[in-house]
Amino acid sequence: MRLAVIPGDGIGPEVITEALKVLGEVAPSVETTTYDLGASRWHATGELLPESVLGELRQHDAILLGAVGDPTVPSGILERGLLLRLRFELDHHVNLRPARLYPGVRGPLADTSAEIDMVVVREGTEGPYAGNGGLLRKDTEHEIATEVSVNTAFGIRRVVADAFKRAQERPRKHLTLVHKTNVLLHAGSLWSRIVEEVSLEHPDVTVAYSHVDAATIHLVTDPARFDVIVTDNLFGDIITDLAAAVTGGIGLAASGNLDITRRNPSMFEPVHGSAPDIAGQGLADPTAAVLSVSLLLDHLGQRESARRIEASVAFDLATRDQNNPGSTHAIGDRLAALVSSNARTGS
Numbered sequence: 001m002r003l004a005v006i007p008g009d010g011i012g013p014e015v016i017t018e019a020l021k022v023l024g025e026v027a028p029s030v031e032t033t034t035y036d037l038g039a040s041r042w043h044a045t046g047e048l049l050p051e052s053v054l055g056e057l058r059q060h061d062a063i064l065l066g067a068v069g070d071p072t073v074p075s076g077i078l079e080r081g082l083l084l085r086l087r088f089e090l091d092h093h094v095n096l097r098p099a100r101l102y103p104g105v106r107g108p109l110a111d112t113s114a115e116i117d118m119v120v121v122r123e124g125t126e127g128p129y130a131g132n133g134g135l136l137r138k139d140t141e142h143e144i145a146t147e148v149s150v151n152t153a154f155g156i157r158r159v160v161a162d163a164f165k166r167a168q169e170r171p172r173k174h175l176t177l178v179h180k181t182n183v184l185l186h187a188g189s190l191w192s193r194i195v196e197e198v199s200l201e202h203p204d205v206t207v208a209y210s211h212v213d214a215a216t217i218h219l220v221t222d223p224a225r226f227d228v229i230v231t232d233n234l235f236g237d238i239i240t241d242l243a244a245a246v247t248g249g250i251g252l253a254a255s256g257n258l259d260i261t262r263r264n265p266s267m268f269e270p271v272h273g274s275a276p277d278i279a280g281q282g283l284a285d286p287t288a289a290v291l292s293v294s295l296l297l298d299h300l301g302q303r304e305s306a307r308r309i310e311a312s313v314a315f316d317l318a319t320r321d322q323n324n325p326g327s328t329h330a331i332g333d334r335l336a337a338l339v340s341s342n343a344r345t346g347s
């Protein structure tokens with residue numbers, strides 16, 4: 001396996017070090033190439049994602065990314081010029097974000113018995129993130145800013161089809177479209193019509209609809225109702241931070257940016273950002289990065305290794321001191337040891 005690694009900024013390199021430690025236990029022969037992209041490169045050279053680097057990234061089986069974003073770089077430069085550019089250039093149309101409350105994890109909700117286990121399929125290349133907009137009458141009192149949400153039938157259909165396939169394979173076979181069809185009439189109509197069309201190919205998947213504002217209520221009051229959620233790029237970004245919060249915190253939430261056609265390498269990363277508020281202090285939980293490695297292995301067909309990592313995380317979460325889970329390194333060491341002993345016992 002040829003893996004490109006982009007540690008990135010802030011806590012990115014900290015959590016990626018631990019994730020690679022764990023990966024080394026299940027795939028010792030993996031060939032990794034580290035790419036120095038992010039704030040320091042931008043400061044030193046002005047480069048965000050040179051074409052030559054993009055070309056090299058394309059030659060890999062997958063990419064593992066920490067996070068990008070730094071307070072010393074104007075907001076959006078790294079996020080758009082590096083992270084979103086990678087997702088767009090590599091056609092990462094399915095942004096897969098599972099959210100599961102693992103046994104033993106103390107979430108913030110009063111009902112601790114709720115079984116929360118959902119997968120958010122967020123569209124990854126369109127919506128309001130497409131970069132379609134601008135400023136008119138700049139620096140006047142009548143300045144206008146637009147950020148036009150782009151929703152193509154092709155783009156929606158491929159993520160909706162993927163979401164239905166995932167729902168079909170899950171025990172509950174339930175899919176919820178999250179949107180704002182009562183206000184965003186054009187995009188909402190297209191999303192609804194495509195969900196209806198694709199649902200005809202999956203008669204055993206039950207379909208629900210939730211406006212995004214109501215979905216935020218239900219994610220807190222009754223998250224167990226969700227199985228597979230399909231939604232656009234912006235709504236998916238927001239509700240997956242919330243889904244992470246109700247399942248034990250952003251430090252546990254993994255994601256995959258998938259090109260399901262497999263023409264380009266998919267990219268795996270924690271849901272969280274570079275967390276400058278805790279960077280350099282050993283406070284970041286690397287579990288999200290480790291679970292992202294599990295998603296990566298699963299995507300590449302190495303299901304047994306993926307399962308072994310997830311089982312080790314589940315064990316660690318069930319047995320760790322919830323008030324003091326340990327430093328970034330300590331959690332990484334524990335997970336690596338668990339994965340290694342699971343390898344020996346075959347469990």
Ligand SMILES: NC(=O)C1=CN([C@@H]2O[C@H](COP(=O)(O)OP(=O)(O)OC[C@H]3O[C@@H](n4cnc5c(N)ncnc54)[C@H](O)[C@@H]3O)[C@@H](O)[C@H]2O)C=CC1
Nearest residue numbers: 067068069070079250251272273274275276277278284285
């Ligand atoms: N995929 C990416 O590269 C992303 C990049 N960003 C960028 O990251 C920077 C910081 O963004 P924020 O909005 O603060 O979001 P953030 O996700 O970095 O942090 C939000 C909160 O969660 C905490 N947190 C994050 N990861 C954690 C972990 N592993 N363990 C424990 N606590 C953790 C942080 O300390 C902070 O209080 C910005 O530049 C933003 O644009 C934000 C989200 C995703």
Ligand SMILES: CC(C)CC(=O)C(=O)O
Nearest residue numbers: 079080083084237271273
């Ligand atoms: C910088 C953002 C586009 C990244 C983000 O918040 C996310 O993908 O969750």
Ligand SMILES: [Mg+2]
Nearest residue numbers: 237238241271
């Ligand atoms: Mg986000």
